[in-house]
Amino acid sequence: MLEGISWGTFIHTVAVISAIYYVIVLALYYRGDLNSLGQRKAAVSAREHGKNEESGDPSNIPIDGVQTVLDNIRGVLEQAGKQAGKEGLLNQLHQTLASFDGLRQPAYRNALKNYIIKHAEELCGVGLSGEELESDWADLPR
Structure with a gap:
């Protein structure tokens, strides 16, 4: 029975089974990362088509943009x-925040307010x- 299987067939079968195994393992362990990657691509696609510009969704403002504003305020x-x-x-502070779009979002607005109040008193x-x-x-x- 084993004489009927060539080395080429054996290696091909092992490669296909290994590929299927690793796809399943990656799908199970990195499901959340894959979902967020898909959502990010969808958001970029929607933004390119002009659908998601003024939706009021806080995810439209990247977190590094918020961090940059906080760093500027601290400076x-x-x-x-x-x-x-x-x-x-x-x-x-007015000049620093003039170009920040996050003031439209209540969560960002309140966070900035609390940050400024606390650090203005401290610094x-x-x-x-x-x-x-x-x-x-x-x-x-806004």
Whole structure:
């Protein structure tokens, strides 16, 4: 019986079975990664076709964009230091946030507000309130 199987047939069969095995293992262990990869491709495709621009979905704003804004805000607060006045600090923050689209999202807006209030007090000694920040951000594009 084994004399009827050539080495070529044996290697081909083992390769096919191994490929099927690894596809199944990858599908089981990396299912979440594969799903997110598929969703990311769908979002990019939808964005290219103009379907997902103003959907209000926080996932439209990349997390590294939020991190960049937080780093810029921290830089403004550190540069202002303890000698900063409230009005000057609000103006600098206003300029920093003018191009950030995340202010449309309540989650990002509240997170930024809390971050600024906490770090303005720690780094500059300036007490800002949420109402002051909201009134300053009222004329920013959303």
